[in-house]
Amino acid sequence: MGRNDLYITVPSIFRCPISLDVMRSPVSLCTGVTYDRASIQRWLDSGNNTCPATMQVLQSKEFVPNRNLQRLIQIWSDSVARRQLEADPAANSAVPSQDQINLLVKQLDNNNFLSSLTKIVCFARESEENREFLVRIDGFLNAVFDFMRNVESDVKLIEQVVEILNLMSSKILEKKPLLESSSLSTILLVIQRGSLDSQIQSIGLLRSIAVDGESKLKIAEEEGILQELVKSLSREKDPSLIEASLSCLIEITKPKRVKIKAIQSGTIPELKKHLSEPNTSVSIIEKSLKLLETLSSCREGRVEIWHDPILLQAIVQKLLKVSNKATEHAVTVLWCVCCLFRDEKAQEVVANSNGMTKFLLLMQSNCSAAVRKMSADLLKIFRVNSKSCLSSYDTKTTHIMPF
Incomplete structure (x- = not known):
C-alpha cells in the first residue's frame, strides 16, 4: 500500500461485503445485497445457497449487474487517480500504472495533451508489454493521429507525439494517417527544430512507415x-543523426523517381565527404x-560518380x-560504373x-559469389591477360546485380 493510500477514504457501499475490497464488477443477488462478481461466484461455487x-x-442464484453502482465507483476511482497524479511529485516522475494510463488517455485533449502524453511516453518506454497495452486502448491512436493532423507549432508537444509513435511504430498496423501531408509536415517540423533525440526519432519514424513503393514516394x-x-x-x-538519415535514405530511395530526386538534392557529394574522411565510423x-x-543503379547516379575521380x-x-x-x-x-557504364576515364582512375x-585479392578471399563474379568482370574490363591465373574464371557478365 502506497503512502497516499492511507489518506483515501473508501465509501462503504463501494466495498464488497465478502472481500472488503473495492468492487470491480458489482452484482446484486435476489436479496438486494450487492457483491463483487468474483467473490460471490466463489461463494456459490463452494456449494453455499445463502446470501453471505x-x-x-437464496430463491435464485442468478445475479444482476449493478450498473449504477459500477458507474459511481468508476467516477470515484478516476477522481482519486487524478488527485494522486496532480498532488504527488513522485507519482508524476514514476511510471504510471495501467489504471492511470486509462485515465490519462481519457483526458487527452488540447488543454492538457502535453502533461498527459509525457506520462504516457514514460509508460511506453518501460516495456514492450506496455506498448501493446496502449495499442489495445480504444481511441488512443486515433487521438494521436488527430493531433498530428491538426498541430500548429508547439515543438515540445510534437516531440512527445513523435516519440510515442516511434516507440509504437512496430505495433501500428494502419500507417496511412502518418503518410498524410499534414502528418509528414509535422514530422518535418521536428527534424528542423526539435532536439537531437527528437530529430533521430522523427527520422526513425519516417523509415518505419516507408513500407512500400507508394509510401516511399509520399515521404x-x-x-x-x-x-x-x-x-x-x-x-x-552528430554521428547518430547521420546514421539515422543514411538508414532512412537507403529505405526510401528504392523507387527510381526518388533516386533521381535524392541525386538532385546533393546526396552524392555528402557521401563523398564521409568516404574521404579518415575518421569516419x-x-x-x-x-x-x-x-x-x-x-x-540508375544512370544519373553512375554519371555523377564517374565524373568524380576523388570519389x-x-x-x-x-x-x-x-x-x-x-x-x-x-x-x-565500381561494377556499375565500370562494367555497366563502361566509362574509360572511370576505369583508368580505378586501375591507377x-x-x-x-x-x-578479393577473388582469392572468402568473399561472396556475387563479389567474386563482379571482381572477375572488372578485371576483364582492365584487359588482364587471359592466360594468367584468372583464365579459369568465367567472366561473362550474366549474373544478377545484387540490389
Whole structure:
C-alpha cells in the first residue's frame, strides 16, 4: 500500500461485503445485497445457497449487474487517480500504472495533451508489454493521429507525439494517417527544430512507415523532407543523426523517381565527404556505400560518380579495409560504373588506384559469389591477360546485380 493510500477514504457501499475490497464488477443477488462478481461466484461455487450478508436462503442464484453502482465507483476511482497524479511529485516522475494510463488517455485533449502524453511516453518506454497495452486502448491512436493532423507549432508537444509513435511504430498496423501531408509536415517540423533525440526519432519514424513503393514516394515528395535528410548527412552533424538519415535514405530511395530526386538534392557529394574522411565510423562507411550502391543503379547516379575521380578513389580505398559489407557495396558501385557504364576515364582512375590488385585479392578471399563474379568482370574490363591465373574464371557478365 502506497503512502497516499492511507489518506483515501473508501465509501462503504463501494466495498464488497465478502472481500472488503473495492468492487470491480458489482452484482446484486435476489436479496438486494450487492457483491463483487468474483467473490460471490466463489461463494456459490463452494456449494453455499445463502446470501453471505443476511444468511437468507437464496430463491435464485442468478445475479444482476449493478450498473449504477459500477458507474459511481468508476467516477470515484478516476477522481482519486487524478488527485494522486496532480498532488504527488513522485507519482508524476514514476511510471504510471495501467489504471492511470486509462485515465490519462481519457483526458487527452488540447488543454492538457502535453502533461498527459509525457506520462504516457514514460509508460511506453518501460516495456514492450506496455506498448501493446496502449495499442489495445480504444481511441488512443486515433487521438494521436488527430493531433498530428491538426498541430500548429508547439515543438515540445510534437516531440512527445513523435516519440510515442516511434516507440509504437512496430505495433501500428494502419500507417496511412502518418503518410498524410499534414502528418509528414509535422514530422518535418521536428527534424528542423526539435532536439537531437527528437530529430533521430522523427527520422526513425519516417523509415518505419516507408513500407512500400507508394509510401516511399509520399515521404520523398513531401516538400522539404528529402532536403532535410540530405542536410542531416553533413559531417558537422552528430554521428547518430547521420546514421539515422543514411538508414532512412537507403529505405526510401528504392523507387527510381526518388533516386533521381535524392541525386538532385546533393546526396552524392555528402557521401563523398564521409568516404574521404579518415575518421569516419565503420557503420557510417557501410551505410554510405550502401546508399551509393542504390544510387548507382540508375544512370544519373553512375554519371555523377564517374565524373568524380576523388570519389572513385575513395571507394577503391575502402575495398578490404573496412568490413565485408563495405567491400561488397564498394565492388557493386565500381561494377556499375565500370562494367555497366563502361566509362574509360572511370576505369583508368580505378586501375591507377590499385584497383586491379585489390580485385585479385578479393577473388582469392572468402568473399561472396556475387563479389567474386563482379571482381572477375572488372578485371576483364582492365584487359588482364587471359592466360594468367584468372583464365579459369568465367567472366561473362550474366549474373544478377545484387540490389
